[in-house]
Every structure is written in structure tokens, then in C-alpha cells.
Amino acid sequence: MLEASESYVKKLVEEGMRVDNRKFDQFRLIKIEKNIIKNAEGSARILMGNTHVLVGVKMSVGEPFTDTPNEGVLIVNTELVPLASPTFEPGPPNEDAIEISRVIDRGIRESKCIDLESLCIEEGKEVWLINVDIHVLDHDGNLIDAGALGTIVALLNTKIPKYENGKVVFGEYEKNLPVRDIPIAITTVKISDKLLNDPNLEEENALDARITLATNEKAELCAAQKGGEGYLTTEEIEKAVNLSILKGKEIRNILKG
Amino acid sequence: MSKIGKPEKMVIDGKRLDGRGLEEFRPLTVEVGVLKRAGGSAIFKFGDTYALAGVFGPKTMHPRHLQDPQKAVLRCKYSMAPFSTKERIRPGPSRRAIEISKVLNKALSNVIFFEDYPKTGIDVFVVILQANASTRCAGLNAASLALAEAGVSMRNLISACTVGKLDGEIVLDVGGDEDQFGDVDLAFASIGNEDKIVLLQMDGIVRKEEFLKMINLAKKGCAEIYEKQISALKEKYKTGEEDVGSE
Numbered sequence: 001m002l003e004a005s006e007s008y009v010k011k012l013v014e015e016g017m018r019v020d021n022r023k024f025d026q027f028r029l030i031k032i033e034k035n036i037i038k039n040a041e042g043s044a045r046i047l048m049g050n051t052h053v054l055v056g057v058k059m060s061v062g063e064p065f066t067d068t069p070n071e072g073v074l075i076v077n078t079e080l081v082p083l084a085s086p087t088f089e090p091g092p093p094n095e096d097a098i099e100i101s102r103v104i105d106r107g108i109r110e111s112k113c114i115d116l117e118s119l120c121i122e123e124g125k126e127v128w129l130i131n132v133d134i135h136v137l138d139h140d141g142n143l144i145d146a147g148a149l150g151t152i153v154a155l156l157n158t159k160i161p162k163y164e165n166g167k168v169v170f171g172e173y174e175k176n177l178p179v180r181d182i183p184i185a186i187t188t189v190k191i192s193d194k195l196l197n198d199p200n201l202e203e204e205n206a207l208d209a210r211i212t213l214a215t216n217e218k219a220e221l222c223a224a225q226k227g228g229e230g231y232l233t234t235e236e237i238e239k240a241v242n243l244s245i246l247k248g249k250e251i252r253n254i255l256k257g
Numbered sequence: 258m259s260k261i262g263k264p265e266k267m268v269i270d271g272k273r274l275d276g277r278g279l280e281e282f283r284p285l286t287v288e289v290g291v292l293k294r295a296g297g298s299a300i301f302k303f304g305d306t307y308a309l310a311g312v313f314g315p316k317t318m319h320p321r322h323l324q325d326p327q328k329a330v331l332r333c334k335y336s337m338a339p340f341s342t343k344e345r346i347r348p349g350p351s352r353r354a355i356e357i358s359k360v361l362n363k364a365l366s367n368v369i370f371f372e373d374y375p376k377t378g379i380d381v382f383v384v385i386l387q388a389n390a391s392t393r394c395a396g397l398n399a400a401s402l403a404l405a406e407a408g409v410s411m412r413n414l415i416s417a418c419t420v421g422k423l424d425g426e427i428v429l430d431v432g433g434d435e436d437q438f439g440d441v442d443l444a445f446a447s448i449g450n451e452d453k454i455v456l457l458q459m460d461g462i463v464r465k466e467e468f469l470k471m472i473n474l475a476k477k478g479c480a481e482i483y484e485k486q487i488s489a490l491k492e493k494y495k496t497g498e499e500d501v502g503s504e
Binding site for chain 2: 226
């Protein structure tokens with residue numbers, strides 16, 4: 001694939017344009033599919049322009065953390081599958097994959113959208129573990145937003161299997177996973193001192209700094225992560241907050257629509 | 258949802274559990290040049306949180322395929338000593354440590370003149386010897402001082418601190434139980450005392466107005482940290498001159 005150079009992307013942005021003719025705060029077309037993997041307790045496919053992620057949720061039973069003996073456990077993992085990009089390499093998750101996982105995890109966890117206490121089977125001994133695995137299948141930028149959206153969609157459609165005599169009965173379900181809120185993570189990037197949403201890969205390669213802000217249904221912030229090598233001013237962060245609230249609402253409407 | 262062992266109130270009459278005011282740091286300890294072998298080193302403490310940073314380089318980058326012919330490459334590694342917390346930490350990189358190493362690297366990258374050192378690598382090691390919240394900020398403060406002592410050309414220092422929300426109040430420098438039981442925790446770093454934010458990570462639910470208030474308090478905090486860093490550096494070089502004179 002031929003990619004626009006960093007300097008070209010920057011020059012366009014300076015002139016108020018983007019490589020694919022979008023407005024600065026405009027997302028690419030988002031397509032959402034649910035329950036596409038039969039063996040997963042919850043799943044979702046997100047297409048955000050050419051970015052393609054698949055999220056699967058597997059439920060299992062295990063031990064709780066010692067500091068939260070009466071709560072289920074949420075584990076988010078991201079695989080940057082090598083078929084998604086020539087820059088992805090096989091092997092254990094690298095720092096980029098780990099950052100994506102942890103930023104998405106924070107948005108979900110801190111919004112308290114999952115009632116983890118209801119996932120306790122026996123205090124201190126057995127709780128449900130929610131394993132969220134995000135597979136990036138085609139990388140054209142903005143993996144955090146796409147992965148976070150896939151995660152919440154998959155969780156909203158996750159069913160808890162039956163648990164009998166110490167064994168999980170896969171394929172037979174007890175109830176839905178209790179999800180009380182819909183947190184949405186929105187990343188805003190700074191290129192040539194302008195702020196943009198939903199960067200594609202070419203734009204990501206040209207960014208100075210980025211900030212991801214997750215908001216809940218009440219338009220409160222629940223997680224934040226600044227990234228990239230450059231800096232942001234307070235004014236830029238305030239603008240990013242406003243964009244996150246606005247875009248979060250838009251995407252939540254797509255989800256509910 | 259009450260957490261186990263959570264005190265009923267975290268703020269009483271404008272004072273926190275350890276007696277601090279809302280906008281007050283724990284005692285700060287800053288010391289530059291504490292290791293002999295490293296090119297630069299520093300200690301930074303927020304109360305009981307104890308971070309040590311050491312810098313090696315700029316030196317020839319190995320492995321060579323990671324060399325950049327135009328500029329230096331920064332490698333940053335944050336780790337916690339196994340005995341630094343109540344429950345022992347397994348040695349080796351955790352996902353948390355890998356993420357923190359990445360964000361510290363990006364924060365420090367803002368101030369280093371990489372073009373001055375082509376083909377080289379600069380290694381920054383941050384070790385948390387004792388943890389009592391705000392470890393990444395303590396580590397970042399120490400790392401930026403260690404880079405300065407190593408003589409790496411920089412446009413400024415990086416100054417970092419945390420802010421939090423306890424019982425609805427915005428507080429500076431989250432410490433101890435506040436980290437575990439507080440509502441919100443925000444790690445923040447800026448280029449010196451400038452309005453240039455290079456690290457920001459937050460967990461917990463806040464309204465927009467509170468979030469902006471937290472950032473403003475963090476900026477004030479960083480300005481205070483910056484003063485301390487500058488005076489620690491001056492202190493170091495004051496004694497340095499005397500040593501040269503007496504030899």
C-alpha cells in the first residue's frame with residue numbers, strides 16, 4: 001500500500017485538510033457486528049475505515065486477586081497479529097500492544113460498567129474471569145478506539161455459561177454479563193498544532209502527541225492516557241475532553257441505534 | 258462499592274489521613290549524583306516513595322541494527338524492586354512496568370537533543386526501591402535529573418507529580434492508602450514549569466470541571482517540583498567545583 005509521507009500529511013493538516021478528505025473531528029465509517037464467534041461467550045467485529053479488529057470474550061472460573069476477594073477479574077489482552085501489518089512481528093505482546101490493552105482496560109474498568117461483585121462465586125476462592133482478547137486483523141490506525149469499541153460491544157453481548165460441580169458448561173448459559181454503562185474511548189491526536197480524531201495510519205505516523213479519554217454515559221471522564229513524543233497544552237487537553245464527550249455520545253448512539 | 262479496609266473518611270477538616278493539607282506534598286528528597294559508575298544518577302522521594310535513576314550513555318548503540326545514523330536512541334526501563342511493596346513483586350518486566358517504561362520514554366524524549374548524538378544509545382534505568390504511590394512520577398523526576406547530570410544536552414527538565422480525588426476533594430501528591438482507596442488518580446508531567454504536558458494518565462471517574470481543576474493543581478505541583486530539581490542540581494555542582502579546586 002502506498003502511504004502518504006509524514007510531511008505531506010502535516011502540510012495538508014496545516015491547510016485544514018486530511019488525506020482522506022474528512023473533517024478534523026470526523027470518524028471514518030464505523031461498522032459493528034456482534035456475536036460472530038460461536039465458541040466465544042461474547043464477540044464483536046469493528047471496522048473503522050480500513051482498521052479491522054475482532055474481539056472475543058471467554059469466561060472461565062479462577063481465583064480472585066487477594067485485594068479484591070469478592071470480585072470477578074477482567075483481563076484485557078491485545079494481539080497485534082502479524083497479518084495486520086508488515087510492522088507487526090510474531091511473539092509475545094510488545095510495549096505498543098501492552099499499552100493498547102492497558103488503556104482499553106482502564107476505560108472499561110474505571111467506568112465500573114461491569115458489576116464485578118456479581119461475578120463472585122465463593123469469596124476468596126472462586127470468581128468468574130472475563131478474558132477479553134482483542135485481535136487486530138487489519139491496521140489502519142486508531143487501534144485504541146476501535147479495540148475499546150469492540151471490547152464494550154463484545155461485553156454487552158457476553159453470556160455467562162453454566163457452572164456445575166466445579167466445571168464450566170460451555171454452550172449453556174446462565175445469564176447475561178451484567179453491564180451497567182457504555183464507556184467509549186476517544187483518541188485525539190495533535191498534528192501541526194491541530195487536533196484530529198480517528199487518525200488513520202498515515203496520520204498516526206505524523207502525529208506529535210495523542211490523548212485518549214474514555215467517557216461514560218453521564219459524560220464523565222473515567223480514564224485518560226497521553227501518548228506520543230510531543231507535548232499537549234492545557235488548552236489542547238480541554239479541547240480533547242470536549243471532543244471525547246461529543247464523539248463518545250455519537251458513537252454510543254450508533255451502538256444503541 | 259466499598260473496598261475492604263477503606264477508612265470512612267479520607268479528608269477530615271481539610272486535612273488528609275497523614276495530616277497533610279489538600280495541596281501539600283509529602284516531604285520531598287532530591288539528590289543528584291548518587292551512583293559512581295553511572296554517567297548520571299539521582300534519587301527522588303515523595304515521602305516513603307523512593308526512586309533511583311541511573312543513566313548510561315550516550316554510547317555506541319548495541320545491537321547495531323537499532324542504531325539511528327541521524328540521532329540517539331533512548332531506552333528507558335522502569336522496574337520495581339521485589340521488596341518495594343507489601344506483597345513481593347516478581348522480578349522481570351510486568352505489563353504495568355512495560356507500559357510505564359514506554360510513557361516515561363516518551364515524556365523524556367520531549368527534552369533531549371537526540372540529533373547531538375548520532376548512532377548512540379542512551380539508557381535510562383529507573384528502579385523503585387520503596388513504593389508508596391506516585392512511583393512513576395518519582396521515577397521520572399529522578400530520571401530527568403540523572404540525564405542532566407550525565408551531561409546529555411536537554412532543553413529543560415521534566416517535572417512530575419500526581420493529583421487525586423478523595424471524598425470529592427482534589428488533592429496533590431497521592432500517597433499510601435490514598436492510592437488504594439481514593440476515587441481518582443492522575444499522574445502528570447510537564448516540561449519544567451511550562452504549560453507543556455508530556456505525561457498524563459488517569460484512572461477513576463471525574464467530571465470535566467474537576468479534571469481541569471486537577472490539571473491546574475498538577476501544574477502548580479510540577480512548578481514546585483521543578484524548583485526542587487533545579488536547586489538539587491545547583492547543589493551538586495556547587496560541591497563539584499569545590500572538589501576540583503581542592504585537588
